Amino acid sequence: MTAIKSGLNGAHKAAIRQENEEQILAAAELVFADYGFKGATTARIAEIANVPKANVHYYFSTKEALYRRIMEDICDHWLEAAMTFENSSDPAEILRGYIEAKMDLSRARPHGSRVWAHEIIRGAKFSSDYISTTVKNWLDSRVVVINRWITEGKMDKVEPYSLMYMIFATTQHYADFARQIEIFNNDQPLSDTQFAEAKENVVRIILKGVGLS
Amino acid sequence: MTAIKSGLNGAHKAAIRQENEEQILAAAELVFADYGFKGATTARIAEIANVPKANVHYYFSTKEALYRRIMEDICDHWLEAAMTFENSSDPAEILRGYIEAKMDLSRARPHGSRVWAHEIIRGAKFSSDYISTTVKNWLDSRVVVINRWITEGKMDKVEPYSLMYMIFATTQHYADFARQIEIFNNDQPLSDTQFAEAKENVVRIILKGVGLS
DNA sequence: ATTTATCTTGACCGTTTGGTCAGGTTAAAA
DNA sequence: TTTTAACCTGACCAAACGGTCAAGATAAAT
The missing domain is CATH 1.10.10.60 (Homeodomain-like)
Structure with a gap:
């Protein structure tokens, strides 16, 4: 059976x-x-x-063991998107790829993003070690890359952390605040077309905003 | 006593x-x-x-009565920031004022923003009526204004909702994800100087991103 | 066919939960 | 001074909570 x-x-x-x-x-x-x-x-x-x-x-x-397992799975997927930041030489191409990957992740796995949001809003009681090591190391190395682009005159002089936070916030908003977006969209979830348009807008505004288009 | x-x-x-x-x-x-x-x-x-x-x-x-009261108070403050969208003719000035007001609100009342974030992440069970009427009306009328700016050639042709969501997400991120930002900042809350710099970066990237600088 | 290891679950336990209430204290009105 | 209305709170309650367990069912190994 x-x-x-x-x-x-x-x-x-x-x-x-x-x-x-x-x-x-x-x-x-x-x-x-x-x-x-x-x-x-x-x-x-x-x-x-x-x-x-x-x-x-x-x-x-225990409930905690289950929660930790869920967090692990989420971090695995997070690292997938993070990888799109590697292996390319064109700043615009790299940033576009990363933003699109994060937008796609928000679309494909919204629940994971929302669990993460809960975790951080509450004060990262379970994950502060992971953030202060793995995630911080990843972020800091990307900041170095961005600063190099700035030094090389490839993009505007912006504070790299502010830029990265803007990308985090905007892309994850489409998962975490999906319900609010749905209400604004006349109680209809964003269609694939609408989402694709939103993704393109996010990419365009940010790239132009930092002088990469 | x-x-x-x-x-x-x-x-x-x-x-x-x-x-x-x-x-x-x-x-x-x-x-x-x-x-x-x-x-x-x-x-x-x-x-x-x-x-x-x-x-x-x-x-x-009841706990619910207390929660509703908290939500009301938050919405009142939200409307304050919303007002900065009115009464000016220069798009850049209006957008800058609104973004700065929202950033300042995240700094001054982070708890309220986090309560709101919880509420939406969970599906807006208590506030969907308020969002689909008051907030949606406010948002839709700002979208009309932005579309007029675009028609008048004052800024780039961007999807207004995507732009507004980006502003919501980025500004509220500094309240909702303050703990994560703190960890990235070597376990130190952002200083007033750092926050002012972040605010200026957000304004600059978004304004330039939509062709307003 | 029998043993063994794993899977299944209703019933249960101590604790925490939102909420109540009787009986008390305090300060303003009469 | 007496009365009254508002404030205060320890003790309590039924329900819901995370977690346990014994007893049974199932399937693989012997």
């Missing part, structure tokens, strides 16, 4: 485990995105994952 | 009421900013306000 339900056939036990973990993780991401760590409940996660609450605790010992 | 504690003398009862309400409201704003509506607890609010929990319920019947 489980094989039928899950559509799997071979090593049942392993498949069941994977399926249940995935279902619980997906539900947890959604619930943490809505309510943050403290406001989320394991009962609600179990309900959405369609498993008994005790089963959630069978696969993930 | 209450008169001594509050430093008031005349109509004690009224003064006591005002003092306690203010203390509870300030505590509630902070706790809602940290945890959102669901994650916040009345016990924690009482603790920070330095009153017994029962006293919180004496002044504000």
Whole structure:
């Protein structure tokens, strides 16, 4: 029956485990995105994952363990987008690629962005170590790159951190504040066309704003 | 004793009421900013306000009533900043004034911005009516103004909503993600000088980005 | 066929939650 | 001085919370 339900056939036990973990993780991401760590409940996660609450605790010992796992997954995806900052020589091309990658991530995985937003708004209690090491190192090295572009006269003299914060804020806004945007858009989620237009506008305004077009 | 504690003398009862309400409201704003509506607890609010929990319920019947009151106060301040969009003829001057007002609001009242962020991230359950009427009307009328500027050739042809979202996102980022910025800034909150520089950078990039400088 | 390891879950536990209330204190009005 | 209306709060309650557990079901290994 489980094989039928899950559509799997071979090593049942392993498949069941994977399926249940995935279902619980997906539900947890959604619930943490809505309510943050403290406001989320394991009962609600179990309900959405369609498993008994005790089963959630069978696969993930505690609510905190589940939350940390979700944060890890989010950081993995974050690093993907971060990579688009590498391996190119044209500043405009690099910045455009990075902004587009972050916009696409907000579109494809909005829940992850919202979990991250909750985490930071509350004071980064679980992730301050990760931010002050991995993320800060990544950011600081990009700041060096931007400063080099400025020195080389390739772009305007702007404070690199301010620029990066603007990119973070604007791209993540399309995930975190999607509901507000939807209301402004006559209670309709942005269509693919509208989103593509928004993405192009964001890229154009920022590139021109720093003298890269 | 209450008169001594509050430093008031005349109509004690009224003064006591005002003092306690203010203390509870300030505590509630902070706790809602940290945890959102669901994650916040009345016990924690009482603790920070330095009153017994029962006293919180004496002044504000329910947690929801207290939350709605906080949201109202935030919207009032929001409208203040919104007003800077009026009464001027120079687009650059208007946009600069609005961005600076929003940046200053993020600096002066970061908790309010964070409460608002929680509210929207969760899906605007309490405020969708307010957004779809008051806020949307305000936004749509500014969009008309921006489109007129474009028609008159005063600025680049940009999608006005994308521009406004960029301003919302970037300015509020300095309140909502203050903790992340602090970590990037070597665990130091932005100094007044740093914040002023950030504000000027935001203004400069956006104005130039839309062809207003 | 039997054992073993994993998966499943209703029932339960101690704690925390939002909210209530009776009985008290205080200050203004009569 | 007495009365009255507002303020104060420890103690309490039912519900919801994160987490546990024993007992059963299932599937792989022997």
